Ligand SMILES: Nc1ncnc2c1ncn2[C@@H]1O[C@H](COP(=O)(O)OP(=O)(O)OP(=O)(O)O)[C@@H](O)[C@H]1O
């Protein structure tokens with residue numbers, strides 16, 4: 001469904017991403033696992049039209065894909081939940097969930113439908129109650145995370161990219177987000193799940209790619225490597241210190 005081929009990105013002297021090549025299959029949860037600074041969010045930003053790659057190429061549905069703006073990526077069915085929780089703090093939860101959606105479909109959602117649409121998006125996964133009329137900036141971090149997740153889900157994306165979204169969530173909301181991810185994948189979407197947590201990898205992934213210092217060191221189906229082997233590929237030094245290799 002989606003192929004990245006030789007994507008590279010430098011920030012001055014820093015090589016954030018180097019010659020990254022991965023094929024992503026429709027209907028799968030594809031985890032990108034890597035330590036801090038390994039290039040995960042750089043890849044996410046390239047696949048959202050936020051950051052242009054220095055080199056490399058994207059293929060979508062077998063065709064060359066050369067979009068270069070967030071709007072163009074969204075139009076092609078990409079939706080991203082970024083690592084930084086991006087909300088408009090003074091706007092209501094409803095406004096935040098529907099943010100940008102009106103423009104996307106070129107006619108706005110009728111007023112009466114707005115509340116219903118926002119509530120339905122949240123109800124797909126949020127276990128905790130989120131007050132729809134509260135200014136989003138007044139909510140605890142966990143609730144804000146649910147709001148930005150709902151903003152992505154309401155777009156019915158074909159490709160949903162989640163960058164370390166579970167950190168702020170409590171257990172039941174996290175499990176519920178995982179359930180929704182499986183549901184979306186079963187319905188044919190591609191899920192890109194970015195994490196550095198090994199327990200989440202085992203619970204969720206159909207396929208796994210490991211990033212280390214900007215390079216893709218491994219892509220394989222789940223169950224091929226043990227957790228110890230994945231850790232050794234992701235962080236060889238840490239694995240050695242733990243006596244895993
Ligand atoms: N805007 C930027 N300017 C300069 N350097 C950057 C910028 N964005 C990322 N980098 C650097 O590029 C490298 C990869 O960063 P990236 O954010 O992609 O890593 P990550 O795997 O998402 O890390 P984390 O687990 O901490 O989120 C890091 O060394 C980072 O410091």
Ligand SMILES: [Mg+2]
Pocket residue numbers: 040041042083163
């Ligand atoms: Mg990151």
